[in-house]
Amino acid sequence: MSADLIHMHPVHFEDDGTLIFEVQVLESDSWRKHKTVKTQIFRNANNQVLVVKPEDKADGVAIFATKTDQEIEEESGIIFNIHIFEDSKPRKFPVAFSTKWNNKTYIMCIEEVGNQMKVTFRERDIPTYISEDVSSMIFFKIPFSEGDRQFYMFESTIKENYFLAFEKDENNITHLIIKRKEDEIDQFTRLSYSAPPNTLRNQ
Template sequence: MAEDIIQMCPLHFEDDGTLFFEEDQGLEADSFKKSEKGKAAQIFRNQENHVLIVRPEDNADAMAAFEPMTDEEMQNEPGISLNIHIYQDTNLRGLPVAFSTKWNGETYIMQIVKDGSNMRVAFRPRDVPEFIPGEKSDMLFFKTPFSKGDRQFYRFESSLEQGYFLAFERNERNRVTQLVIKRMDGIDETTKLHTSPLPRKKI
């Protein structure tokens, strides 16, 4: 006797807590498909309200660091505007998202780079894919509330390595607060991140 086929419908919660269903349009098992939903021109912040700035010219992997900035300073600073790309997932583990930014007309994607047992965050030139096969990706993160009921701060877990999250960390040698990927054991305030719209220009 053949097993019954159950039609699965991808869903996620919006930032305001709304449950959102998406139609399955050719989504294959163990894969990710880019949704039409997404957020453009977002500012990435840590809990200290410092702004993430990506500077691809700094090195091959593109230095990404958090810095205090005023709304006026952000108006003319390239590398602070991030696009958030939402993906549909055949396994409900959180909201799959990818981050990209523009620099000199080229798209840079946030990726996790593994070097043996070491992992780091890099921004590299790459187009945003419409479809990602498999259960893992170096450019996808599962977005979940930092704490139950929290609608401002979130955690972003790497889909590449379970238990590893985007975080901010002070690099005393360079005297900058860098965007890093780290293993989280229990509650870790450095993984407490949020996004906000780009400030409007004053007329």
């Protein structure tokens, strides 16, 4: 066997809390896509819906807003796919996010510009394999509190202790941001996701 390959028994939890062990051979320092949870909507602690407009050059690329069920169903940039990855050195629960806008696929990423971290959306498909131990598109999904299966925090893998969060500006618009978590309990990093209302009605 090549020296840069290691046998792994990746461990992950399914959405229902089931612990899964799988036998895989992964290259050192890498991520491999495992499965995709389709058609989810994100909400903040105020029950606002995340709306993404990747081609909008203004300061409203990703905001949280109050939306009706019909608007959620009809507008682009609200429905997300959550892509679950396996880690060659299992640490936490790695995920990536993509959405459709104008029939194009965009991936949520974190970029460091100068001394500032920011959320961006890049037009591309989710890769099935990433040959590095950190990635601008991979986040660690962490329960907001012990045993919580509704609210989560999402930590960037490129910079420890930086989490997706929401913040209201002077115009009362709530933006998706990335921020350093200073307090052990930071309500602004408290996010949830679920199937769209129309999907729940049809079940």
